[in-house]
Amino acid sequence: MDLGGEARSRRTDKGFTGLVTFAGLTVLIVLGLILATTSVQAWPAIAQDPVQFVTGSRWSPSDEVFGTLSFLYGTLVTSVIGMIIAVPVSIGIALFITEVAHRRSRKYIVTVIDLLATVPSVVFGLVGSLVVVPWITPAYQWFADLVEPIPGLSTVFDQTNTGRNYFTAGLILAVMCIPIITSISREVFATVPEIDKQGAYALGATRWEMIKGAILPHSFGGLVGASMLGLGRAMGETIAVSLVIGGAVGMSANVFAPGNTMAAVIAQQWGEAGDLHRDALIGIGVLLFAITVLINFLARVVVRRAEIQMKGAHS
Amino acid sequence: MKLNRRTIFGTLTAGALAMSMAACGGSSDDEGGADGEMVSGEITGSGASFPDAYYAAAIEAYAEVNPDLVVTYSADGSSAGKEAFGQNLNDFAGTDSLVGDGDGPEPGSFQYIPTVAAPITISYNLPGVEGLQIDQETLANIFQGTITNWNDPAIAATNADATLPDLPITIARRSDGSGTTKNFSTFLDEATDAWTLGASDEIEWPASSVGGEKNTGVATIITQTEGAIGYVDLADASELGLVTASIENADGQFVQPTLDAATAALAGAEVADDLSYNPLDAAGAEAYPITAPTYILIRTEYDDENVAAGVKEFVNYLLTDGQDIAAENNYAALPDELRQQAIDALNETIA
Numbered sequence: 224m225d226l227g228g229e230a231r232s233r234r235t236d237k238g239f240t241g242l243v244t245f246a247g248l249t250v251l252i253v254l255g256l257i258l259a260t261t262s263v264q265a266w267p268a269i270a271q272d273p274v275q276f277v278t279g280s281r282w283s284p285s286d287e288v289f290g291t292l293s294f295l296y297g298t299l300v301t302s303v304i305g306m307i308i309a310v311p312v313s314i315g316i317a318l319f320i321t322e323v324a325h326r327r328s329r330k331y332i333v334t335v336i337d338l339l340a341t342v343p344s345v346v347f348g349l350v351g352s353l354v355v356v357p358w359i360t361p362a363y364q365w366f367a368d369l370v371e372p373i374p375g376l377s378t379v380f381d382q383t384n385t386g387r388n389y390f391t392a393g394l395i396l397a398v399m400c401i402p403i404i405t406s407i408s409r410e411v412f413a414t415v416p417e418i419d420k421q422g423a424y425a426l427g428a429t430r431w432e433m434i435k436g437a438i439l440p441h442s443f444g445g446l447v448g449a450s451m452l453g454l455g456r457a458m459g460e461t462i463a464v465s466l467v468i469g470g471a472v473g474m475s476a477n478v479f480a481p482g483n484t485m486a487a488v489i490a491q492q493w494g495e496a497g498d499l500h501r502d503a504l505i506g507i508g509v510l511l512f513a514i515t516v517l518i519n520f521l522a523r524v525v526v527r528r529a530e531i532q533m534k535g536a537h538s
Numbered sequence: 539m540k541l542n543r544r545t546i547f548g549t550l551t552a553g554a555l556a557m558s559m560a561a562c563g564g565s566s567d568d569e570g571g572a573d574g575e576m577v578s579g580e581i582t583g584s585g586a587s588f589p590d591a592y593y594a595a596a597i598e599a600y601a602e603v604n605p606d607l608v609v610t611y612s613a614d615g616s617s618a619g620k621e622a623f624g625q626n627l628n629d630f631a632g633t634d635s636l637v638g639d640g641d642g643p644e645p646g647s648f649q650y651i652p653t654v655a656a657p658i659t660i661s662y663n664l665p666g667v668e669g670l671q672i673d674q675e676t677l678a679n680i681f682q683g684t685i686t687n688w689n690d691p692a693i694a695a696t697n698a699d700a701t702l703p704d705l706p707i708t709i710a711r712r713s714d715g716s717g718t719t720k721n722f723s724t725f726l727d728e729a730t731d732a733w734t735l736g737a738s739d740e741i742e743w744p745a746s747s748v749g750g751e752k753n754t755g756v757a758t759i760i761t762q763t764e765g766a767i768g769y770v771d772l773a774d775a776s777e778l779g780l781v782t783a784s785i786e787n788a789d790g791q792f793v794q795p796t797l798d799a800a801t802a803a804l805a806g807a808e809v810a811d812d813l814s815y816n817p818l819d820a821a822g823a824e825a826y827p828i829t830a831p832t833y834i835l836i837r838t839e840y841d842d843e844n845v846a847a848g849v850k851e852f853v854n855y856l857l858t859d860g861q862d863i864a865a866e867n868n869y870a871a872l873p874d875e876l877r878q879q880a881i882d883a884l885n886e887t888i889a
Contacts, residue, residue: 284715285738352755357762384708385748385763470713470749472742481748483713491751494587494615495715495739498640 258512265506268499276506282472282488284496289503291510296474297389297482298511301464302457304393304478309400309457310450316401317408318434333409340402348466351395356386356467363390363479383479387469390478395463400453407452411445412438444526451522458515461486485511578606581848585611585619585632587752588717589832591773592654592869593632596860600852603859607848616717617641617739623648623835629845630853631835634717635739636814648835649887650813651880653856654869655804657795658722658828661780662767663760664688664703671696673786674819674827678726678733680767681709683744688765696792703765710759710768713749715739721818721830722769729788729819729827754778769828772797773868787827788819799826800870809876813883829870838887850888857881 268289269276279290316336320329363383370376415438423433439446469481470491483491489504496504583593590613597609614622616633623631624642636650637643660677662670672680676692679685685692688705712719720739727737735741743749748763750756753774760766760780767783772795775782784792793799806820817829834853840846857880861871872880 281742283742284740285736352758360762384706384746384765385759387748387750387759465713466751466755470751471745471747473745475745480745483749491714491749492740495617495717497617497739500715 258509261505261509261512265502265509268503269506269509271499276503277510280472280474284492284500284503287499289500289506291485291503291507293472293474294483294485294488294507295510295514297468297484298458298486298514300389300478300482301392301396301468301484302454304390305396305400305457306450306454308394308397309404309453310446312397313401313404313449313453314408314446316405317412318438320405320409321412322430322434322438333406336402336405339398340406344399344460344463345466347395347399348463351391351463351467352387355394356391358386359391359394360386363388367479378476379478381475381477381479383477385469385481387467388479388481389468389475392464392468392482392484393478395467396457396460399460399463400457403456404449404453407449408442408446411442411449414445415441444530447522447526447529451519454518455515458511458518459486461490465490576604576606577844577847577851578604579844579848580608580610581629581845581852583609583611583619583630583632583834584614584622584628585835586616586634586717586832587613588616588634588656588771588830589632589654589869592864592867593856595863595867596856599860599863600855603855604851607851609848609852615715617715620835623837629837629840630849632832633835634830634832635720636833637835643835647838649838649883650833651836651853651857651884652813652815652831652833652872652876653853653880654861654864654871655800655817655829655831656869657772657797657800657803657826658718658769658830659772659775659780659782659795660767660785660828661757661760661770661775661782663764663781664705665764667697667700667702668781670700670781670783671786671792672783673792674726674730675732677785678730680707681711681726681769682733682735683709683746684732696786705765708759708763708766709744709747710756710763710766711741711743711747711749712753712756713751716752717832718753718769718771718830722828725818725828771830771868772800776868785827787823787825788821789823789825791823793824793826795826795828797865797868797870799824800829801873803827803829804831804870804876805873809879813879815876836884836887840888846888850884853884854881857884 271289275290278292279288280292281288281290282293320332324332363386367380367382370380419437419441420433423437428436464484465487468483468487470483470487471481472483475482485507489507492500493504590611593611597611600609611632616635619628619631620633620637621642622628624644637648660672664670672693673696676685676696679692686707688707689702694702716739719741720737723735723741724737726733748759750759753771756768757770757774757778757780760768760770761778770780782795784794787793802822803817803820803825806822806825807815807817809815815831817831819827820829836849836853840849857877861877864871
């Protein structure tokens with residue numbers, strides 16, 4: 224934090240150092256306070272039976288039984304579906320923009336993608352529940368019929384009577400995450416040294432071989448980071464998911480079955496929640512917070528390992 | 539757009555009413571304003587979302603009568619309203635359910651004032667089948683997932699004329715905690731032997747059921763899903779043109795959810811001393827069995843006299859001229875006797 228050594232350390236410099244340090248610390252302080260206050264508020268509900276709170280799947284506010292496992296399951300399933308769809312598409316878009324698209328059209332594509340990021344999530348939710356759901360329900364039924372004879376697949380893609388389910392929520396999440404992941408991936412690809420790319424071409428690589436050999440290894444860490452930011456949005460997304468998930472308590476292996484996610488259940492039940500029920504909902508928030516931190520931490524480990532493997536230990 | 543037209547219409551009629559009231563020169567009904575002088579200031583209420591459409595229309599109409607008293611009501615939900623009432627954060631609270639232990643308000647610190655009621659419709663989506671009649675036990679069995687197909691003999695028994703398709707039943711219900719759910723499940727719990735899921739804001743529904751956000755969410759699921767059945771308030775059901783079933787009442791009659799049938803249910807309900815009453819499964823051949831009440835909680839003591847006068851005047855308006863706006867918004871007005879009891883209680887509580 225030393226900005227210029229003893230000789231130049233004037234008062235303003237010190238002041239500035241203090242100011243930015245404070246700004247940096249604010250984030251930590253705010254995070255810490257959020258965690259502390261929510262934990263305190265959630266405590267009565269969690270303390271009833273801490274193990275049950277995390278591992279139980281029965282959620283019955285009227286009996287004061289609060290097991291959050293099915294919401295955790297829903298959050299993970301919808302986020303994973305969202306990521307499976309969003310990550311390849313986003314990387315594809317980013318590669319198209321940086322490597323394939325004509326310089327002039329590039330500008331417009333970027334604008335359109337950024338516009339997608341500015342659409343409020345409730346709009347995604349409404350489009351999902353009013354347009355996508357009725358339109359996609361027959362498609363789900365058709366697909367379930369198609370994979371009926373295949374064991375395994377027929378469990379994951381089972382019969383359904385509704386389009387409000389994990390998969391629709393995952394689809395909506397994918398669309399919402401694409402702009403974030405695309406825009407960061409694009410920045411990441413832009414940092415690949417031109418000399419690496421030219422070198423690959425000079426060795427006779429095709430465009431795909433160049434992407435595979437020069438761009439992707441160099442960008443791996445950044446891409447994981449981009450995906451993690453997308454995942455963070457997917458896991459925390461509330462209103463859009465809430466409108467298309469079906470709000471059911473339960474864990475079904477069938478991705479075409481209605482379920483619920485942690486963020487969505489808080490929004491749905493908050494208004495009419497009494498005493499302990501409210502504490503339990505706050506508890507879900509704490510849990511979600513903890514899981515997001517954990518996943519980010521894991522991602523960091525993955526990135527470090529992979530970078531060593533792909534580029535050698537020098538970075 | 540529809541809502542707009544409705545509120546504008548409400549405002550107009552209320553304006554006309556106000557003028558006619560003025561022309562009549564101090565009707566005896568109008569006891570609210572302290573000796574003809576209008577109260578000014580601001581009062582805020584919060585709570586139940588179920589009567590929100592009615593309160594919103596009434597507030598807008600009231601602004602024409604007395605523009606100096608600004609009334610705001612936010613539909614945060616009954617529980618939130620009661621809690622805010624307990625913490626002295628609002629001047630009145632709207633609630634669909636009675637005050638229980640730990641809800642916030644201390645016993646003796648509040649008075650129930652019933653305002654309007656509304657039928658909860660059982661709406662369904664079954665092309666070609668209209669005027670479905672459902673008896674109470676069958677209704678319970680449908681909603682707890684024991685009857686799973688529309689061609690079930692139990693449904694056919696009360697619908698000899700209808701051709702019921704071989705189609706799975708999709709239960710559409712609320713995903714958010716709701717006074718509507720509470721009233722509906724209380725009805726099933728009290729009226730039927732079959733119902734096992736209890737009575738509460740949130741029910742442990744069968745896993746195959748589909749949840750929608752608020753009344754509109756449930757209504758949307760019903761319109762989108764062939765074979766769906768759900769409980770929706772009358773306002774949303776009629777706005778979206780849902781087909782409603784006739785439900786068996788305490789007298790064994792099958793009754794369509796209409797405002798008259800709801801008022802009939804109120805007339806048949808027993809009113810307790812604290813003005814709470816239970817119109818669910820009320821007696822009377824005309825009574826619609828799933829009729830939900832809603833109340834305003836007023837304080838027995840207000841810190842600010844002006845606020846007290848404001849609350850009194852506005853609530854009095856709801857119970858007098860405001861009752862005429864109820865029907866336009868698909869809420870049932872109180873029967874005269876109950877209305878008079880409510881006005882008396884209001885005058886007694888806030889002197």
